[in-house]
Amino acid sequence: MQLLGAPLSPFVKKARIVAAEKAIDYAYDPRPSPLGWPEGFERINPLKRVPALLPDPANPDYAINDSSAICAYFDRLKPEPALFPAAAEALGRALWIEEFCDSEMASKIGMGVFRPVFFNLASGKAADYGAAKAGFETVAKTLLTYLENQLDGKTWFAGDAFSIADIAVTCQLYSLSFVGFDIPATRFPNLAAHYQRCSARPSVAGLIADDQAFVAKAGWDLPKQDV
Numbered sequence: 001m002q003l004l005g006a007p008l009s010p011f012v013k014k015a016r017i018v019a020a021e022k023a024i025d026y027a028y029d030p031r032p033s034p035l036g037w038p039e040g041f042e043r044i045n046p047l048k049r050v051p052a053l054l055p056d057p058a059n060p061d062y063a064i065n066d067s068s069a070i071c072a073y074f075d076r077l078k079p080e081p082a083l084f085p086a087a088a089e090a091l092g093r094a095l096w097i098e099e100f101c102d103s104e105m106a107s108k109i110g111m112g113v114f115r116p117v118f119f120n121l122a123s124g125k126a127a128d129y130g131a132a133k134a135g136f137e138t139v140a141k142t143l144l145t146y147l148e149n150q151l152d153g154k155t156w157f158a159g160d161a162f163s164i165a166d167i168a169v170t171c172q173l174y175s176l177s178f179v180g181f182d183i184p185a186t187r188f189p190n191l192a193a194h195y196q197r198c199s200a201r202p203s204v205a206g207l208i209a210d211d212q213a214f215v216a217k218a219g220w221d222l223p224k225q226d227v
C-alpha cells in the first residue's frame with residue numbers, strides 16, 4: 001500500500017495520523033504536491049489533489065483519493081482503535097466536524113493564512129505576515145469561535161473519545177501553528193487545550209517533528225505571531 005502527498009497538506013496529515021493511530025503500514029511518497037505534480041499523477045487522481053492511496057502500488061488506475069475516503073477505508077481495514085464513533089449521534093457529529101474542517105476551515109486557512117507565508121517562502125519570497133494576520137482574524141471571527149463554543153465543557157468533539165473529528169480539527173490548527181499562528185489560549189481556551197492534548201499524541205507529534213526537521217533544513221524562520 002502506498003500513500004502519496006506532500007507532508008504539509010492538512011489532508012495528507014489527516015490520513016497519516018489515522019494510519020499511525022491504527023498502526024497501519026504504508027510506503028510513503030511525499031512528492032505529489034500543489035507546488036509540483038509528478039508526471040502522470042492525473043492517472044492516479046484526475047483532480048490532481050492529495051492525498052492519494054494506492055492499495056496496490058503496481059496498479060495506479062485503482063486509487064482511493066480524498067482524505068475522508070482514505071480514513072474511512074483505513075477504519076474498515078483496521079477497526080481498532082475506532083476513530084469513527086459507533087453511536088449514531090456521535091458519528092453524525094464527527095462527520096459534520098470533519099466536513100466543517102475539510103471545507104470551510106481548510107479553504108480559509110489554506111488561502112488566507114498558510115499560503116501567504118508558506119507559498120511565499122517556498123518560492124523564495126518574504127512571508128506576507130500582514131495578509132496572514134488578516135486571514136487569521138477572518139478564521140477566528142466565525143470558524144474558531146464556532147469550534148471553541150462546540151467544545152465547551154467537553155474533552156473531545158464527538159462523543160466521549162478521540163475521533164476523526166479531533167484529528168480533522170488538529171490538522172487545521174496545525175496548519176495555523178506551522179506558519180506561526182498558535183491558537184491563543186486567552187481567546188480560545190477550549191480549543192488551545194484541545195490542540196495541546198491532540199498534538200501531544202505520538203501519531204501527531206511524530207509528524208510535527210518531521211516537519212520541524214524539514215524547516216530547519218530549509219533554514220526558514222517561522223516566528224510566532226501575536227494574535
Ligand SMILES: N[C@@H](CCC(=O)N[C@@H](CS)C(=O)NCC(=O)O)C(=O)O
Pocket residue numbers: 008009010011033034048049050051065066067068102
Ligand atoms: N477533499 C480533499 C481535498 C484535498 C486537497 O485539496 N488537497 C490539496 C493539498 S492541501 C491539493 O492537492 N490541492 C491541489 C489543487 O487543488 O490544485 C481531501 O480531503 O483529500
